[in-house]
Amino acid sequence: MPTPDARLQELESELASLRARMRVLVDGSPLGIFFDDAQDKCVFVNTTFCEMMELSxxxxxxxxxxRTVHAEDLPGxxxxxxxxxxxxxxxxxxxYRYACPSGRMGWVEEQTRPVHGPDGELLGYVGTLAEITARKNEEALLARHSEELEERVRERTAELSGMNVALEVLLRKREEDREELERAVLANVRRRILPALERLEGACRGEAEPLAAEIRHGLQELTDPFRHRLSTACQDLTPAELRVADLIREGLSTKEIAARLGVGTSTVDTHRHGIRRKLGLDxxxxNLRAYLLSLGAS
Structure with a gap:
Protein backbone atom coordinates (compact mmCIF):
# COMPACT_ATOMS: atom_id res chain seq x y z
CA MET A 1 0.00 0.00 0.00
CA PRO A 2 1.19 3.55 -0.71
CA THR A 3 2.42 5.52 2.19
CA PRO A 4 0.44 8.51 3.46
CA ASP A 5 2.96 10.87 1.90
CA ALA A 6 2.70 9.12 -1.40
CA ARG A 7 -1.09 9.23 -1.26
CA LEU A 8 -0.94 12.96 -0.45
CA GLN A 9 1.33 13.59 -3.40
CA GLU A 10 -1.05 11.62 -5.61
CA LEU A 11 -4.04 13.69 -4.48
CA GLU A 12 -2.13 16.93 -4.95
CA SER A 13 -1.22 15.84 -8.48
CA GLU A 14 -4.84 15.04 -9.30
CA LEU A 15 -5.92 18.39 -7.85
CA ALA A 16 -3.34 20.23 -9.93
CA SER A 17 -4.54 18.36 -13.02
CA LEU A 18 -8.15 19.30 -12.27
CA ARG A 19 -7.17 22.93 -11.72
CA ALA A 20 -5.31 22.98 -15.04
CA ARG A 21 -8.27 21.48 -16.87
CA MET A 22 -10.66 23.93 -15.17
CA ARG A 23 -8.39 26.82 -16.09
CA VAL A 24 -8.39 25.79 -19.73
CA LEU A 25 -12.19 25.56 -19.72
CA VAL A 26 -12.68 28.86 -17.91
CA ASP A 27 -10.11 30.76 -19.99
CA GLY A 28 -11.69 29.43 -23.17
CA SER A 29 -15.07 30.94 -22.30
CA PRO A 30 -16.24 33.95 -24.36
CA LEU A 31 -17.58 35.39 -21.11
CA GLY A 32 -15.57 37.12 -18.45
CA ILE A 33 -15.67 34.87 -15.38
CA PHE A 34 -14.81 35.83 -11.81
CA PHE A 35 -14.99 34.29 -8.34
CA ASP A 36 -15.51 36.31 -5.15
CA ASP A 37 -15.08 35.07 -1.60
CA ALA A 38 -17.78 35.23 1.07
CA GLN A 39 -16.82 38.87 1.76
CA ASP A 40 -17.48 39.71 -1.91
CA LYS A 41 -13.78 40.24 -2.65
CA CYS A 42 -12.54 39.02 -6.03
CA VAL A 43 -10.19 36.01 -5.78
CA PHE A 44 -10.12 34.85 -9.42
CA VAL A 45 -10.72 36.18 -12.94
CA ASN A 46 -10.30 34.37 -16.23
CA THR A 47 -8.32 35.50 -19.26
CA THR A 48 -11.42 36.85 -21.05
CA PHE A 49 -12.18 39.09 -18.06
CA CYS A 50 -8.62 40.46 -18.09
CA GLU A 51 -8.71 41.10 -21.85
CA MET A 52 -12.15 42.71 -21.63
CA MET A 53 -11.18 45.09 -18.84
CA GLU A 54 -7.51 45.49 -19.86
CA LEU A 55 -6.33 44.38 -16.41
CA SER A 56 -3.91 41.73 -15.24
CA ARG A 67 -11.34 50.73 -11.26
CA THR A 68 -12.66 49.91 -14.74
CA VAL A 69 -16.32 50.55 -13.91
CA HIS A 70 -17.49 53.92 -15.23
CA ALA A 71 -17.33 56.52 -12.46
CA GLU A 72 -21.00 57.44 -12.91
CA ASP A 73 -22.14 53.80 -12.65
CA LEU A 74 -19.87 52.53 -9.86
CA PRO A 75 -21.78 53.93 -6.83
CA GLY A 76 -25.08 52.44 -8.01
CA TYR A 96 -23.17 49.09 -16.50
CA ARG A 97 -20.50 50.93 -18.43
CA TYR A 98 -16.78 50.26 -18.25
CA ALA A 99 -13.80 52.49 -19.01
CA CYS A 100 -10.52 50.72 -19.76
CA PRO A 101 -7.07 52.25 -19.10
CA SER A 102 -6.63 52.73 -22.86
CA GLY A 103 -9.75 54.91 -22.98
CA ARG A 104 -11.91 52.24 -24.61
CA MET A 105 -15.43 52.31 -23.23
CA GLY A 106 -18.39 49.99 -23.48
CA TRP A 107 -21.18 48.16 -21.72
CA VAL A 108 -21.28 44.80 -19.91
CA GLU A 109 -23.99 42.70 -18.32
CA GLU A 110 -23.05 41.07 -15.01
CA GLN A 111 -24.75 37.97 -13.60
CA THR A 112 -23.65 36.71 -10.20
CA ARG A 113 -24.83 33.74 -8.11
CA PRO A 114 -23.93 32.71 -4.56
CA VAL A 115 -22.09 29.39 -4.05
CA HIS A 116 -22.87 27.28 -1.00
CA GLY A 117 -21.12 24.25 0.46
CA PRO A 118 -22.78 20.88 1.25
CA ASP A 119 -23.74 22.16 4.67
CA GLY A 120 -25.29 25.33 3.23
CA GLU A 121 -22.40 27.55 4.23
CA LEU A 122 -21.77 30.51 1.87
CA LEU A 123 -18.46 29.87 0.10
CA GLY A 124 -18.51 32.87 -2.21
CA TYR A 125 -19.89 34.07 -5.54
CA VAL A 126 -19.39 33.14 -9.16
CA GLY A 127 -20.18 35.67 -11.85
CA THR A 128 -19.94 36.37 -15.55
CA LEU A 129 -19.51 39.49 -17.66
CA ALA A 130 -21.01 39.62 -21.16
CA GLU A 131 -20.02 42.31 -23.66
CA ILE A 132 -23.24 44.15 -24.69
CA THR A 133 -21.83 47.35 -26.19
CA ALA A 134 -23.18 46.59 -29.66
CA ARG A 135 -26.67 45.95 -28.28
CA LYS A 136 -26.62 49.13 -26.19
CA ASN A 137 -25.47 51.16 -29.19
CA GLU A 138 -28.31 49.73 -31.27
CA GLU A 139 -30.78 50.53 -28.49
CA ALA A 140 -29.45 54.10 -28.24
CA LEU A 141 -29.66 54.50 -32.02
CA LEU A 142 -33.20 53.15 -32.02
CA ALA A 143 -34.14 55.50 -29.17
CA ARG A 144 -32.73 58.49 -31.10
CA HIS A 145 -34.60 57.49 -34.23
CA SER A 146 -37.78 57.03 -32.21
CA GLU A 147 -37.37 60.44 -30.59
CA GLU A 148 -36.68 62.06 -33.96
CA LEU A 149 -39.77 60.39 -35.41
CA GLU A 150 -41.88 61.52 -32.46
CA GLU A 151 -40.52 65.05 -32.85
CA ARG A 152 -41.40 65.05 -36.56
CA VAL A 153 -44.88 63.78 -35.68
CA ARG A 154 -45.27 66.55 -33.09
CA GLU A 155 -44.08 69.17 -35.58
CA ARG A 156 -46.37 67.84 -38.29
CA THR A 157 -49.30 67.70 -35.85
CA ALA A 158 -48.65 71.29 -34.81
CA GLU A 159 -48.35 72.32 -38.45
CA LEU A 160 -51.64 70.62 -39.35
CA SER A 161 -53.29 72.15 -36.30
CA GLY A 162 -52.12 75.59 -37.40
CA MET A 163 -53.34 74.93 -40.93
CA ASN A 164 -56.74 73.84 -39.58
CA VAL A 165 -57.02 77.01 -37.53
CA ALA A 166 -56.06 79.11 -40.53
CA LEU A 167 -58.53 77.24 -42.71
CA GLU A 168 -61.30 77.77 -40.17
CA VAL A 169 -60.50 81.49 -40.08
CA LEU A 170 -60.53 81.67 -43.89
CA LEU A 171 -63.81 79.78 -44.13
CA ARG A 172 -65.39 81.97 -41.47
CA LYS A 173 -64.15 85.09 -43.25
CA ARG A 174 -65.43 83.77 -46.55
CA GLU A 175 -68.86 83.13 -45.01
CA GLU A 176 -68.93 86.63 -43.50
CA ASP A 177 -67.91 88.15 -46.85
CA ARG A 178 -70.65 86.18 -48.60
CA GLU A 179 -73.25 87.34 -46.11
CA GLU A 180 -72.02 90.92 -46.41
CA LEU A 181 -72.23 90.74 -50.20
CA GLU A 182 -75.73 89.29 -50.06
CA ARG A 183 -76.86 92.07 -47.73
CA ALA A 184 -75.29 94.68 -50.01
CA VAL A 185 -77.01 93.21 -53.05
CA LEU A 186 -80.39 93.12 -51.34
CA ALA A 187 -79.96 96.67 -50.05
CA ASN A 188 -79.11 97.94 -53.54
CA VAL A 189 -82.07 96.07 -55.01
CA ARG A 190 -84.40 97.66 -52.46
CA ARG A 191 -82.97 101.18 -52.64
CA ARG A 192 -82.20 101.55 -56.33
CA ILE A 193 -83.45 98.78 -58.58
CA LEU A 194 -86.95 98.26 -57.18
CA PRO A 195 -87.85 102.00 -57.17
CA ALA A 196 -86.59 102.29 -60.74
CA LEU A 197 -88.48 99.16 -61.72
CA GLU A 198 -91.68 100.53 -60.15
CA ARG A 199 -91.32 103.75 -62.14
CA LEU A 200 -90.67 101.71 -65.26
CA GLU A 201 -93.78 99.61 -64.65
CA GLY A 202 -95.85 102.76 -64.15
CA ALA A 203 -94.60 104.18 -67.42
CA CYS A 204 -94.95 100.97 -69.44
CA ARG A 205 -98.01 100.40 -71.53
CA GLY A 206 -98.99 97.76 -73.99
CA GLU A 207 -96.23 95.43 -75.15
CA ALA A 208 -93.72 96.83 -72.60
CA GLU A 209 -95.72 95.62 -69.59
CA PRO A 210 -94.80 91.90 -70.01
CA LEU A 211 -91.13 92.93 -70.34
CA ALA A 212 -91.25 94.85 -67.03
CA ALA A 213 -92.97 91.86 -65.37
CA GLU A 214 -90.29 89.55 -66.71
CA ILE A 215 -87.58 91.82 -65.29
CA ARG A 216 -89.25 91.78 -61.85
CA HIS A 217 -89.61 87.98 -62.00
CA GLY A 218 -85.99 87.51 -63.02
CA LEU A 219 -84.84 89.86 -60.26
CA GLN A 220 -86.88 87.93 -57.72
CA GLU A 221 -85.40 84.60 -58.86
CA LEU A 222 -81.92 86.10 -58.58
CA THR A 223 -82.30 87.39 -55.03
CA ASP A 224 -84.71 84.90 -53.43
CA PRO A 225 -82.14 82.22 -52.44
CA PHE A 226 -79.98 84.41 -50.23
CA ARG A 227 -82.84 86.75 -49.26
CA HIS A 228 -84.40 83.74 -47.53
CA ARG A 229 -81.16 82.87 -45.73
CA LEU A 230 -80.87 86.40 -44.37
CA SER A 231 -84.50 86.80 -43.43
CA THR A 232 -84.49 83.62 -41.32
CA ALA A 233 -81.92 85.29 -39.06
CA CYS A 234 -84.74 87.31 -37.51
CA GLN A 235 -86.70 84.26 -36.38
CA ASP A 236 -85.08 84.27 -32.91
CA LEU A 237 -85.96 87.91 -32.15
CA THR A 238 -88.58 88.56 -29.47
CA PRO A 239 -91.67 90.66 -30.33
CA ALA A 240 -90.15 93.64 -28.48
CA GLU A 241 -86.87 93.22 -30.38
CA LEU A 242 -88.76 92.99 -33.66
CA ARG A 243 -90.54 96.30 -32.92
CA VAL A 244 -87.20 97.97 -32.08
CA ALA A 245 -85.64 96.47 -35.21
CA ASP A 246 -88.44 97.92 -37.38
CA LEU A 247 -87.90 101.39 -35.89
CA ILE A 248 -84.12 101.15 -36.34
CA ARG A 249 -84.72 100.23 -39.96
CA GLU A 250 -86.86 103.36 -40.31
CA GLY A 251 -83.88 105.42 -39.17
CA LEU A 252 -85.08 106.40 -35.68
CA SER A 253 -82.51 107.13 -32.98
CA THR A 254 -82.44 105.43 -29.57
CA LYS A 255 -84.21 108.40 -27.93
CA GLU A 256 -86.85 108.50 -30.66
CA ILE A 257 -87.47 104.76 -30.35
CA ALA A 258 -87.77 105.07 -26.56
CA ALA A 259 -90.30 107.88 -26.95
CA ARG A 260 -92.26 105.96 -29.59
CA LEU A 261 -92.47 102.81 -27.43
CA GLY A 262 -92.79 104.61 -24.10
CA VAL A 263 -89.73 102.94 -22.55
CA GLY A 264 -86.37 104.11 -21.29
CA THR A 265 -83.31 104.48 -23.52
CA SER A 266 -81.53 101.77 -21.48
CA THR A 267 -84.29 99.34 -22.46
CA VAL A 268 -83.80 100.24 -26.12
CA ASP A 269 -80.03 99.75 -25.73
CA THR A 270 -80.66 96.32 -24.22
CA HIS A 271 -82.87 95.41 -27.19
CA ARG A 272 -80.25 96.70 -29.63
CA HIS A 273 -77.59 94.56 -27.95
CA GLY A 274 -79.86 91.50 -28.07
CA ILE A 275 -80.62 92.09 -31.75
CA ARG A 276 -76.92 92.39 -32.65
CA ARG A 277 -76.08 89.25 -30.67
CA LYS A 278 -78.83 87.14 -32.25
CA LEU A 279 -77.93 88.38 -35.72
CA GLY A 280 -74.25 87.55 -35.14
CA LEU A 281 -73.13 91.18 -35.20
CA ASP A 282 -71.87 91.48 -31.61
CA ASN A 287 -73.99 98.91 -39.18
CA LEU A 288 -77.15 97.54 -37.61
CA ARG A 289 -79.54 99.67 -39.69
CA ALA A 290 -77.82 98.73 -42.96
CA TYR A 291 -78.00 95.08 -41.98
CA LEU A 292 -81.70 95.34 -41.10
CA LEU A 293 -82.39 97.19 -44.37
CA SER A 294 -80.81 94.31 -46.28
CA LEU A 295 -83.14 91.93 -44.43
CA GLY A 296 -86.02 94.26 -45.06
CA ALA A 297 -85.56 93.80 -48.79
CA SER A 298 -87.41 90.57 -48.40
Missing part, protein backbone atom coordinates in the same frame (compact mmCIF):
# COMPACT_ATOMS: atom_id res chain seq x y z
CA UNK A 57 -5.26 39.06 -12.93
CA UNK A 58 -3.40 40.61 -10.01
CA UNK A 59 -4.84 44.06 -10.78
CA UNK A 60 -8.40 42.69 -10.86
CA UNK A 61 -8.26 40.86 -7.51
CA UNK A 62 -9.79 42.26 -4.35
CA UNK A 63 -11.59 45.46 -5.33
CA UNK A 64 -9.23 46.17 -8.22
CA UNK A 65 -11.83 45.27 -10.81
CA UNK A 66 -13.87 48.34 -9.74
CA UNK A 77 -23.44 49.10 -8.84
CA UNK A 78 -21.77 48.79 -5.44
CA UNK A 79 -25.01 49.74 -3.71
CA UNK A 80 -27.04 47.14 -5.61
CA UNK A 81 -24.39 44.42 -5.12
CA UNK A 82 -24.31 45.09 -1.37
CA UNK A 83 -28.07 44.85 -1.17
CA UNK A 84 -28.08 41.57 -3.12
CA UNK A 85 -25.47 40.15 -0.73
CA UNK A 86 -27.38 41.23 2.38
CA UNK A 87 -30.67 39.85 1.02
CA UNK A 88 -29.13 36.60 -0.24
CA UNK A 89 -30.40 37.18 -3.78
CA UNK A 90 -30.22 34.00 -5.85
CA UNK A 91 -29.25 35.85 -9.05
CA UNK A 92 -27.86 39.38 -9.24
CA UNK A 93 -28.03 41.08 -12.65
CA UNK A 94 -26.80 44.50 -13.67
CA UNK A 95 -25.84 46.42 -16.80
CA UNK A 283 -68.26 90.79 -32.65
CA UNK A 284 -68.35 92.62 -35.98
CA UNK A 285 -68.32 96.28 -36.93
CA UNK A 286 -71.42 96.09 -39.06
Missing amino acids: EAEALGDGWA LLRERARAVSEGTALFRAE TRRA
Whole structure:
Protein backbone atom coordinates (compact mmCIF):
# COMPACT_ATOMS: atom_id res chain seq x y z
CA MET A 1 0.00 0.00 0.00
CA PRO A 2 1.19 3.55 -0.71
CA THR A 3 2.42 5.52 2.19
CA PRO A 4 0.44 8.51 3.46
CA ASP A 5 2.96 10.87 1.90
CA ALA A 6 2.70 9.12 -1.40
CA ARG A 7 -1.09 9.23 -1.26
CA LEU A 8 -0.94 12.96 -0.45
CA GLN A 9 1.33 13.59 -3.40
CA GLU A 10 -1.05 11.62 -5.61
CA LEU A 11 -4.04 13.69 -4.48
CA GLU A 12 -2.13 16.93 -4.95
CA SER A 13 -1.22 15.84 -8.48
CA GLU A 14 -4.84 15.04 -9.30
CA LEU A 15 -5.92 18.39 -7.85
CA ALA A 16 -3.34 20.23 -9.93
CA SER A 17 -4.54 18.36 -13.02
CA LEU A 18 -8.15 19.30 -12.27
CA ARG A 19 -7.17 22.93 -11.72
CA ALA A 20 -5.31 22.98 -15.04
CA ARG A 21 -8.27 21.48 -16.87
CA MET A 22 -10.66 23.93 -15.17
CA ARG A 23 -8.39 26.82 -16.09
CA VAL A 24 -8.39 25.79 -19.73
CA LEU A 25 -12.19 25.56 -19.72
CA VAL A 26 -12.68 28.86 -17.91
CA ASP A 27 -10.11 30.76 -19.99
CA GLY A 28 -11.69 29.43 -23.17
CA SER A 29 -15.07 30.94 -22.30
CA PRO A 30 -16.24 33.95 -24.36
CA LEU A 31 -17.58 35.39 -21.11
CA GLY A 32 -15.57 37.12 -18.45
CA ILE A 33 -15.67 34.87 -15.38
CA PHE A 34 -14.81 35.83 -11.81
CA PHE A 35 -14.99 34.29 -8.34
CA ASP A 36 -15.51 36.31 -5.15
CA ASP A 37 -15.08 35.07 -1.60
CA ALA A 38 -17.78 35.23 1.07
CA GLN A 39 -16.82 38.87 1.76
CA ASP A 40 -17.48 39.71 -1.91
CA LYS A 41 -13.78 40.24 -2.65
CA CYS A 42 -12.54 39.02 -6.03
CA VAL A 43 -10.19 36.01 -5.78
CA PHE A 44 -10.12 34.85 -9.42
CA VAL A 45 -10.72 36.18 -12.94
CA ASN A 46 -10.30 34.37 -16.23
CA THR A 47 -8.32 35.50 -19.26
CA THR A 48 -11.42 36.85 -21.05
CA PHE A 49 -12.18 39.09 -18.06
CA CYS A 50 -8.62 40.46 -18.09
CA GLU A 51 -8.71 41.10 -21.85
CA MET A 52 -12.15 42.71 -21.63
CA MET A 53 -11.18 45.09 -18.84
CA GLU A 54 -7.51 45.49 -19.86
CA LEU A 55 -6.33 44.38 -16.41
CA SER A 56 -3.91 41.73 -15.24
CA GLU A 57 -5.26 39.06 -12.93
CA ALA A 58 -3.40 40.61 -10.01
CA GLU A 59 -4.84 44.06 -10.78
CA ALA A 60 -8.40 42.69 -10.86
CA LEU A 61 -8.26 40.86 -7.51
CA GLY A 62 -9.79 42.26 -4.35
CA ASP A 63 -11.59 45.46 -5.33
CA GLY A 64 -9.23 46.17 -8.22
CA TRP A 65 -11.83 45.27 -10.81
CA ALA A 66 -13.87 48.34 -9.74
CA ARG A 67 -11.34 50.73 -11.26
CA THR A 68 -12.66 49.91 -14.74
CA VAL A 69 -16.32 50.55 -13.91
CA HIS A 70 -17.49 53.92 -15.23
CA ALA A 71 -17.33 56.52 -12.46
CA GLU A 72 -21.00 57.44 -12.91
CA ASP A 73 -22.14 53.80 -12.65
CA LEU A 74 -19.87 52.53 -9.86
CA PRO A 75 -21.78 53.93 -6.83
CA GLY A 76 -25.08 52.44 -8.01
CA LEU A 77 -23.44 49.10 -8.84
CA LEU A 78 -21.77 48.79 -5.44
CA ARG A 79 -25.01 49.74 -3.71
CA GLU A 80 -27.04 47.14 -5.61
CA ARG A 81 -24.39 44.42 -5.12
CA ALA A 82 -24.31 45.09 -1.37
CA ARG A 83 -28.07 44.85 -1.17
CA ALA A 84 -28.08 41.57 -3.12
CA VAL A 85 -25.47 40.15 -0.73
CA SER A 86 -27.38 41.23 2.38
CA GLU A 87 -30.67 39.85 1.02
CA GLY A 88 -29.13 36.60 -0.24
CA THR A 89 -30.40 37.18 -3.78
CA ALA A 90 -30.22 34.00 -5.85
CA LEU A 91 -29.25 35.85 -9.05
CA PHE A 92 -27.86 39.38 -9.24
CA ARG A 93 -28.03 41.08 -12.65
CA ALA A 94 -26.80 44.50 -13.67
CA GLU A 95 -25.84 46.42 -16.80
CA TYR A 96 -23.17 49.09 -16.50
CA ARG A 97 -20.50 50.93 -18.43
CA TYR A 98 -16.78 50.26 -18.25
CA ALA A 99 -13.80 52.49 -19.01
CA CYS A 100 -10.52 50.72 -19.76
CA PRO A 101 -7.07 52.25 -19.10
CA SER A 102 -6.63 52.73 -22.86
CA GLY A 103 -9.75 54.91 -22.98
CA ARG A 104 -11.91 52.24 -24.61
CA MET A 105 -15.43 52.31 -23.23
CA GLY A 106 -18.39 49.99 -23.48
CA TRP A 107 -21.18 48.16 -21.72
CA VAL A 108 -21.28 44.80 -19.91
CA GLU A 109 -23.99 42.70 -18.32
CA GLU A 110 -23.05 41.07 -15.01
CA GLN A 111 -24.75 37.97 -13.60
CA THR A 112 -23.65 36.71 -10.20
CA ARG A 113 -24.83 33.74 -8.11
CA PRO A 114 -23.93 32.71 -4.56
CA VAL A 115 -22.09 29.39 -4.05
CA HIS A 116 -22.87 27.28 -1.00
CA GLY A 117 -21.12 24.25 0.46
CA PRO A 118 -22.78 20.88 1.25
CA ASP A 119 -23.74 22.16 4.67
CA GLY A 120 -25.29 25.33 3.23
CA GLU A 121 -22.40 27.55 4.23
CA LEU A 122 -21.77 30.51 1.87
CA LEU A 123 -18.46 29.87 0.10
CA GLY A 124 -18.51 32.87 -2.21
CA TYR A 125 -19.89 34.07 -5.54
CA VAL A 126 -19.39 33.14 -9.16
CA GLY A 127 -20.18 35.67 -11.85
CA THR A 128 -19.94 36.37 -15.55
CA LEU A 129 -19.51 39.49 -17.66
CA ALA A 130 -21.01 39.62 -21.16
CA GLU A 131 -20.02 42.31 -23.66
CA ILE A 132 -23.24 44.15 -24.69
CA THR A 133 -21.83 47.35 -26.19
CA ALA A 134 -23.18 46.59 -29.66
CA ARG A 135 -26.67 45.95 -28.28
CA LYS A 136 -26.62 49.13 -26.19
CA ASN A 137 -25.47 51.16 -29.19
CA GLU A 138 -28.31 49.73 -31.27
CA GLU A 139 -30.78 50.53 -28.49
CA ALA A 140 -29.45 54.10 -28.24
CA LEU A 141 -29.66 54.50 -32.02
CA LEU A 142 -33.20 53.15 -32.02
CA ALA A 143 -34.14 55.50 -29.17
CA ARG A 144 -32.73 58.49 -31.10
CA HIS A 145 -34.60 57.49 -34.23
CA SER A 146 -37.78 57.03 -32.21
CA GLU A 147 -37.37 60.44 -30.59
CA GLU A 148 -36.68 62.06 -33.96
CA LEU A 149 -39.77 60.39 -35.41
CA GLU A 150 -41.88 61.52 -32.46
CA GLU A 151 -40.52 65.05 -32.85
CA ARG A 152 -41.40 65.05 -36.56
CA VAL A 153 -44.88 63.78 -35.68
CA ARG A 154 -45.27 66.55 -33.09
CA GLU A 155 -44.08 69.17 -35.58
CA ARG A 156 -46.37 67.84 -38.29
CA THR A 157 -49.30 67.70 -35.85
CA ALA A 158 -48.65 71.29 -34.81
CA GLU A 159 -48.35 72.32 -38.45
CA LEU A 160 -51.64 70.62 -39.35
CA SER A 161 -53.29 72.15 -36.30
CA GLY A 162 -52.12 75.59 -37.40
CA MET A 163 -53.34 74.93 -40.93
CA ASN A 164 -56.74 73.84 -39.58
CA VAL A 165 -57.02 77.01 -37.53
CA ALA A 166 -56.06 79.11 -40.53
CA LEU A 167 -58.53 77.24 -42.71
CA GLU A 168 -61.30 77.77 -40.17
CA VAL A 169 -60.50 81.49 -40.08
CA LEU A 170 -60.53 81.67 -43.89
CA LEU A 171 -63.81 79.78 -44.13
CA ARG A 172 -65.39 81.97 -41.47
CA LYS A 173 -64.15 85.09 -43.25
CA ARG A 174 -65.43 83.77 -46.55
CA GLU A 175 -68.86 83.13 -45.01
CA GLU A 176 -68.93 86.63 -43.50
CA ASP A 177 -67.91 88.15 -46.85
CA ARG A 178 -70.65 86.18 -48.60
CA GLU A 179 -73.25 87.34 -46.11
CA GLU A 180 -72.02 90.92 -46.41
CA LEU A 181 -72.23 90.74 -50.20
CA GLU A 182 -75.73 89.29 -50.06
CA ARG A 183 -76.86 92.07 -47.73
CA ALA A 184 -75.29 94.68 -50.01
CA VAL A 185 -77.01 93.21 -53.05
CA LEU A 186 -80.39 93.12 -51.34
CA ALA A 187 -79.96 96.67 -50.05
CA ASN A 188 -79.11 97.94 -53.54
CA VAL A 189 -82.07 96.07 -55.01
CA ARG A 190 -84.40 97.66 -52.46
CA ARG A 191 -82.97 101.18 -52.64
CA ARG A 192 -82.20 101.55 -56.33
CA ILE A 193 -83.45 98.78 -58.58
CA LEU A 194 -86.95 98.26 -57.18
CA PRO A 195 -87.85 102.00 -57.17
CA ALA A 196 -86.59 102.29 -60.74
CA LEU A 197 -88.48 99.16 -61.72
CA GLU A 198 -91.68 100.53 -60.15
CA ARG A 199 -91.32 103.75 -62.14
CA LEU A 200 -90.67 101.71 -65.26
CA GLU A 201 -93.78 99.61 -64.65
CA GLY A 202 -95.85 102.76 -64.15
CA ALA A 203 -94.60 104.18 -67.42
CA CYS A 204 -94.95 100.97 -69.44
CA ARG A 205 -98.01 100.40 -71.53
CA GLY A 206 -98.99 97.76 -73.99
CA GLU A 207 -96.23 95.43 -75.15
CA ALA A 208 -93.72 96.83 -72.60
CA GLU A 209 -95.72 95.62 -69.59
CA PRO A 210 -94.80 91.90 -70.01
CA LEU A 211 -91.13 92.93 -70.34
CA ALA A 212 -91.25 94.85 -67.03
CA ALA A 213 -92.97 91.86 -65.37
CA GLU A 214 -90.29 89.55 -66.71
CA ILE A 215 -87.58 91.82 -65.29
CA ARG A 216 -89.25 91.78 -61.85
CA HIS A 217 -89.61 87.98 -62.00
CA GLY A 218 -85.99 87.51 -63.02
CA LEU A 219 -84.84 89.86 -60.26
CA GLN A 220 -86.88 87.93 -57.72
CA GLU A 221 -85.40 84.60 -58.86
CA LEU A 222 -81.92 86.10 -58.58
CA THR A 223 -82.30 87.39 -55.03
CA ASP A 224 -84.71 84.90 -53.43
CA PRO A 225 -82.14 82.22 -52.44
CA PHE A 226 -79.98 84.41 -50.23
CA ARG A 227 -82.84 86.75 -49.26
CA HIS A 228 -84.40 83.74 -47.53
CA ARG A 229 -81.16 82.87 -45.73
CA LEU A 230 -80.87 86.40 -44.37
CA SER A 231 -84.50 86.80 -43.43
CA THR A 232 -84.49 83.62 -41.32
CA ALA A 233 -81.92 85.29 -39.06
CA CYS A 234 -84.74 87.31 -37.51
CA GLN A 235 -86.70 84.26 -36.38
CA ASP A 236 -85.08 84.27 -32.91
CA LEU A 237 -85.96 87.91 -32.15
CA THR A 238 -88.58 88.56 -29.47
CA PRO A 239 -91.67 90.66 -30.33
CA ALA A 240 -90.15 93.64 -28.48
CA GLU A 241 -86.87 93.22 -30.38
CA LEU A 242 -88.76 92.99 -33.66
CA ARG A 243 -90.54 96.30 -32.92
CA VAL A 244 -87.20 97.97 -32.08
CA ALA A 245 -85.64 96.47 -35.21
CA ASP A 246 -88.44 97.92 -37.38
CA LEU A 247 -87.90 101.39 -35.89
CA ILE A 248 -84.12 101.15 -36.34
CA ARG A 249 -84.72 100.23 -39.96
CA GLU A 250 -86.86 103.36 -40.31
CA GLY A 251 -83.88 105.42 -39.17
CA LEU A 252 -85.08 106.40 -35.68
CA SER A 253 -82.51 107.13 -32.98
CA THR A 254 -82.44 105.43 -29.57
CA LYS A 255 -84.21 108.40 -27.93
CA GLU A 256 -86.85 108.50 -30.66
CA ILE A 257 -87.47 104.76 -30.35
CA ALA A 258 -87.77 105.07 -26.56
CA ALA A 259 -90.30 107.88 -26.95
CA ARG A 260 -92.26 105.96 -29.59
CA LEU A 261 -92.47 102.81 -27.43
CA GLY A 262 -92.79 104.61 -24.10
CA VAL A 263 -89.73 102.94 -22.55
CA GLY A 264 -86.37 104.11 -21.29
CA THR A 265 -83.31 104.48 -23.52
CA SER A 266 -81.53 101.77 -21.48
CA THR A 267 -84.29 99.34 -22.46
CA VAL A 268 -83.80 100.24 -26.12
CA ASP A 269 -80.03 99.75 -25.73
CA THR A 270 -80.66 96.32 -24.22
CA HIS A 271 -82.87 95.41 -27.19
CA ARG A 272 -80.25 96.70 -29.63
CA HIS A 273 -77.59 94.56 -27.95
CA GLY A 274 -79.86 91.50 -28.07
CA ILE A 275 -80.62 92.09 -31.75
CA ARG A 276 -76.92 92.39 -32.65
CA ARG A 277 -76.08 89.25 -30.67
CA LYS A 278 -78.83 87.14 -32.25
CA LEU A 279 -77.93 88.38 -35.72
CA GLY A 280 -74.25 87.55 -35.14
CA LEU A 281 -73.13 91.18 -35.20
CA ASP A 282 -71.87 91.48 -31.61
CA THR A 283 -68.26 90.79 -32.65
CA ARG A 284 -68.35 92.62 -35.98
CA ARG A 285 -68.32 96.28 -36.93
CA ALA A 286 -71.42 96.09 -39.06
CA ASN A 287 -73.99 98.91 -39.18
CA LEU A 288 -77.15 97.54 -37.61
CA ARG A 289 -79.54 99.67 -39.69
CA ALA A 290 -77.82 98.73 -42.96
CA TYR A 291 -78.00 95.08 -41.98
CA LEU A 292 -81.70 95.34 -41.10
CA LEU A 293 -82.39 97.19 -44.37
CA SER A 294 -80.81 94.31 -46.28
CA LEU A 295 -83.14 91.93 -44.43
CA GLY A 296 -86.02 94.26 -45.06
CA ALA A 297 -85.56 93.80 -48.79
CA SER A 298 -87.41 90.57 -48.40
